[in-house]
Amino acid sequence: MSESPRPTTDIRPIQAQLFALFEPVAVSLGYELVAVELTNTFGRRTLRVSVDRPGGVIMNPLAKLSHALSALLDVEDPISGAYDLEVSSPGIERPLQRPADFAKFSGYRCRLRLDGTASRRQITGRLKGLDGDAVLIEADGQPHSIPLAQIVRAQLQLTLDEYESLAESSPPRPDPDGGSP
Structure with missing residues (x-):
């Protein structure tokens, strides 16, 4: 830490x-x-x-x-x-609040709720990491770069297998096709 x-x-x-x-x-x-x-x-x-x-x-x-x-x-x-x-515990929809969280959970699905300055209110997709002050996420088959300042709330959307593996402190490698590892 x-x-x-x-x-x-x-x-x-x-x-x-x-x-x-x-x-x-x-x-x-x-x-x-x-x-x-x-x-x-x-x-x-x-x-x-x-x-x-x-x-x-x-x-x-x-x-x-x-x-x-x-x-x-x-x-x-x-x-x-x-x-x-x-x-x-953070639960299956683990909140992401620190910049390091977005890098740590790269590869997992998440939902971002955005403020009024963003072109859309919500985006759901697979985290691709962090680039400076922007979260990288792939949604609808397209890469997006979302400034941290526009994110009102961020939550993981884990499968049950991913959640159980995280709880055991041995994170699975997320399946890039969206299924369980």
């Missing part, structure tokens, strides 16, 4: 602040901090923290991390008002 926790440029400032606050705690307990998302659904705010670790996420150690993050939030108090804290 040599790269700094620089999320994509569209992440809200509070989420970037929380990422920087949580990462040392997660690392000290053996986790990789994957994503921090603050959502508001029907007036209910939720702070979702996604973490991963070699061999997958196990409940008891995850509870320890959840308590540590909750205590840190009580002390630092970076979020005003009420919210629920959820700490979990």
Whole structure:
């Protein structure tokens, strides 16, 4: 984990602040901090923290991390008002927030939701890596270069086999034809 926790440029400032606050705690307990998302659904705010670790996420150690993050939030108090804290594994639609994520998962299918400055709102295809500040993706048989600044949300779209292999910390080589490896 040599790269700094620089999320994509569209992440809200509070989420970037929380990422920087949580990462040392997660690392000290053996986790990789994957994503921090603050959502508001029907007036209910939720702070979702996604973490991963070699061999997958196990409940008891995850509870320890959840308590540590909750205590840190009580002390630092970076979020005003009420919210629920959820700490979990990233799941089959793993969020991608750091530039290194796009290189790490090159070859896998992903969905990018783009801001209003992009020519389209969403693009789904196979990640081809990162070129400077742009994500390379092949969609509809065409290569695309999407500036990180235009990406509002990015998620992997893993097959069950890919997900299970990632959970075991031995990523499969993605099938270029779109099937399971």
